[in-house]
Amino acid sequence: MSTLDTQTMAIEAHGLVKTFGENRAVDGxxxxxxxxxxxxxxxxxxxxxxxxxxxxxxxxxxxxxxxxVLGRDVVDDADEVxxxxxLTGQYxxxxxxxxxxxxxxxxxxxxxxxxxxxxxxxxxxxxxxxxTDAASRPVKHFSGGMRRRIDxxxxxxxxxxxxxxxxxxxxxxxxxxxxxxxxxxxxxxGGTTVLLTTQYLDEADQLxxxxxxxxxxxxxxxxxxxxxxxxxxxxxxHLRLADETQRDLAERLVAQTLDTTPxxxxxxxVITAPVADPDLVADLMIRLRAEGVRIDEIGVQRPSLxxxxxxLTGHAAEDDDTERTAA
Amino acid sequence: MTTTTTETxxxxxxxxxxxxxxxxPQPPSALSASLTLGWRSVLKIRRIPEQLFDVTFxxxxxxxxxxxxxxxxxxxxxxxxxxxxxxxxLVQTVVMASLYTGxxxxxxxxxxxxxxxxxxxxxxxxxxxxxxLADSIRYVVAAAVCLAVGMAxxxxxDGSVFDVVAAVLxxxxxxxxxxxxxxxxxxxxxxxxxxxxxSMLAMFPLTFASNVxxxxxxxxxxxxxxxxxxxxxxxxxxVRGLMAGGPDAGDIGWSLIGCAVLIAVFAPLTxxxxxxxx
Ligand SMILES: Nc1ncnc2c1ncn2[C@@H]1O[C@H](COP(=O)(O)OP(=O)(O)OP(=O)(O)O)[C@@H](O)[C@H]1O
Ligand SMILES: [Mg+2]
Numbered sequence: 001m002s003t004l005d006t007q008t009m010a011i012e013a014h015g016l017v018k019t020f021g022e023n024r025a026v027d028g029x030x031x032x033x034x035x036x037x038x039x040x041x042x043x044x045x046x047x048x049x050x051x052x053x054x055x056x057x058x059x060x061x062x063x064x065x066x067x068x069v070l071g072r073d074v075v076d077d078a079d080e081v082x083x084x085x086x087l088t089g090q091y092x093x094x095x096x097x098x099x100x101x102x103x104x105x106x107x108x109x110x111x112x113x114x115x116x117x118x119x120x121x122x123x124x125x126x127x128x129x130x131x132t133d134a135a136s137r138p139v140k141h142f143s144g145g146m147r148r149r150i151d152x153x154x155x156x157x158x159x160x161x162x163x164x165x166x167x168x169x170x171x172x173x174x175x176x177x178x179x180x181x182x183x184x185x186x187x188x189x190g191g192t193t194v195l196l197t198t199q200y201l202d203e204a205d206q207l208x209x210x211x212x213x214x215x216x217x218x219x220x221x222x223x224x225x226x227x228x229x230x231x232x233x234x235x236x237x238h239l240r241l242a243d244e245t246q247r248d249l250a251e252r253l254v255a256q257t258l259d260t261t262p263x264x265x266x267x268x269x270v271i272t273a274p275v276a277d278p279d280l281v282a283d284l285m286i287r288l289r290a291e292g293v294r295i296d297e298i299g300v301q302r303p304s305l306x307x308x309x310x311x312l313t314g315h316a317a318e319d320d321d322t323e324r325t326a327a
Numbered sequence: 328m329t330t331t332t333t334e335t336x337x338x339x340x341x342x343x344x345x346x347x348x349x350x351x352p353q354p355p356s357a358l359s360a361s362l363t364l365g366w367r368s369v370l371k372i373r374r375i376p377e378q379l380f381d382v383t384f385x386x387x388x389x390x391x392x393x394x395x396x397x398x399x400x401x402x403x404x405x406x407x408x409x410x411x412x413x414x415x416x417l418v419q420t421v422v423m424a425s426l427y428t429g430x431x432x433x434x435x436x437x438x439x440x441x442x443x444x445x446x447x448x449x450x451x452x453x454x455x456x457x458x459x460l461a462d463s464i465r466y467v468v469a470a471a472v473c474l475a476v477g478m479a480x481x482x483x484x485d486g487s488v489f490d491v492v493a494a495v496l497x498x499x500x501x502x503x504x505x506x507x508x509x510x511x512x513x514x515x516x517x518x519x520x521x522x523x524x525x526s527m528l529a530m531f532p533l534t535f536a537s538n539v540x541x542x543x544x545x546x547x548x549x550x551x552x553x554x555x556x557x558x559x560x561x562x563x564x565x566v567r568g569l570m571a572g573g574p575d576a577g578d579i580g581w582s583l584i585g586c587a588v589l590i591a592v593f594a595p596l597t598x599x600x601x602x603x604x605x
Contacts, residue, residue: 057446082448083351093439097371109363110447112352121349138374154443158351190348 010035010193017064027217040208048217049197086160096140125153145176165196241269242294257284357450364457382469386420413477415539425502429509486572494569504586507593514600558585
């Protein structure tokens with residue numbers, strides 16, 4: 001690692017390992033997160049996301065490997081690390097019996113704000129997070145979305161330099177999810193580095209500058225959302241015919257011009273086909289016109305992150321090496 | 328739709344507020360962090376007053392039951408027995424109340440909130456010390472209930488107010504020291520039920536096999552041997568002495584040594600278990 005890298009990296013992990021009995025929950029995870037960016041850790045249930053976050057936030061001691069947050073070692077300098085981080089765990093980490101205000105005042109006092117400052121900050125956060133009406137209700141009577149927001153608010157009573165969010169929007173409706181996304185974007189605009197775990201591809205796609213896909217405790221792919229999509233390979237052609245009776249002719253032209261086999265789709269008049277070279281699509285359009293095939297709609301789509309995820313986790317064992325794009 | 332506009336406005340508001348940077352001040356001192364976390368437990372007592380059952384109704388029932396059921400048989404008159412047994416029941420109630428520390432700690436730690444505390448740059452044992460300090464409030468309630476019921480039934484301490492207060496303080500210090508054992512059990516046991524079971528097992532020889540209810544002179548030798556070394560017996564003798572206006576320095580001394588030993592052994596064990604808790 002050059003000094004330049006160490007200065008700009010907010011989180012670095014090398015070969016992190018955590019075993020629970022026989023189970024290697026995290027099995028050699030490497031991460032490098034640039035300061036001021038959002039990093040998405042994407043993985044199915046049991047992939048090791050929470051375990052990784054717990055190690056990075058000093059709650060769990062790694063069995064192997066090392067990790068640094070803002071250059072401080074999470075084991076040797078745990079107390080230092082805690083001065084710079086905020087954490088919203090996967091499961092509600094506010095006190096159910098206390099009210100929204102009490103929880104935020106408690107949190108503010110614990111980070112060292114004075115009594116008066118704590119009250120002011122609590123009121124301010126409740127307002128920002130649209131929770132003022134619920135301020136004096138015990139958290140156990142909050143809805144899922146409200147709980148998530150109070151939890152998030154509790155981790156930013158003082159602005160953390162690095163914020164860890166473990167599945168911040170799981171179980172939220174689309175509007176609440178949008179609110180949480182806005183909050184995250186605000187924090188990043190203010191200079192906070194965010195590492196978030198998620199099972200939602202669109203969330204990673206929307207928020208994260210870079211994404212690590214982890215499965216069974218290892219990083220199976222890493223890169224920007226575009227990198228990952230490209231790593232799955234080919235784009236696909238999507239063609240809708242104006243006249244269904246021309247399907248055979250059209251399929252033949254697609255097969256000849258693009259040198260692939262069109263996929264059958266259940267939708268009437270729709271042909272899709274993998275495209276190795278998007279340039280050829282221009283040729284295809286000329287030939288379709290020449291043969292008199294009338295089209296309603298034509299486009300070349302890059303693979304969705306959903307396809308990436310399925311491809312990567314579905315064939316992780318054999319494709320592991322070829323699909324590891326960047327490190 | 329009105330809700331949509333409110334949401335949008337809220338989102339706009341959040342944009343300015345959340346982004347406004349709040350710098351992290353110096354972390355709180357160990358004392359301040361412990362007191363803040365103690366305050367949290369006090370708030371919880373206020374919100375769930377049922378938590379106080381064992382320090383309110385239980386001593387009342389114990390006093391009534393023991394005095395009227397056994398008083399005549401043990402001491403010849405209920406009044407005389409009350410004078411003898413009340414300091415003992417006070418000790419027993421407060422000591423029993425310390426058991427709750429382990430149970431509540433065990434339930435609490437199962438939830439995510441301790442993760443949050445542990446990810447803060449505060450003195451690590453603050454969450455434990457805070458919980459233990461807040462439990463002292465329960466002990467004060469227990470002591471007050473015992474004394475009030477006892478006085479209403481005719482208990483009259485011969486000692487001065489100062490002696491009585493000193494007696495209560497001694498019991499509080501002892502319960503605080505003892506609660507480290509239960510805190511330790513609360514941390515290492517898997518469930519709150521298990522904590523309760525094991526703690527109860529420890530509680531019976533401590534409180535019943537003592538001089539709380541009867542004078543040990545009629546007990547068989549082997550039992551007396553235990554009763555004589557049981558720290559609760561020393562505590563009860565010390566409290567009786569204080570309340571009767573004739574404090575016994577020896578028993579007070581032994582009780583305090585017992586407290587010191589309990590803390591010296593179990594506080595480090597507990598803190599270590601807490602650190603290791605994953
Ligand atoms: N304290 C623990 N003791 C034993 N096994 C554990 C513990 N914590 C996690 N595991 C195991 O480690 C593996 C990874 O778990 P982890 O919680 O990190 O997954 P995750 O990616 O966060 O999953 P999810 O999306 O369901 O939250 C799982 O097989 C889990 O059973
Ligand atoms: Mg998880």
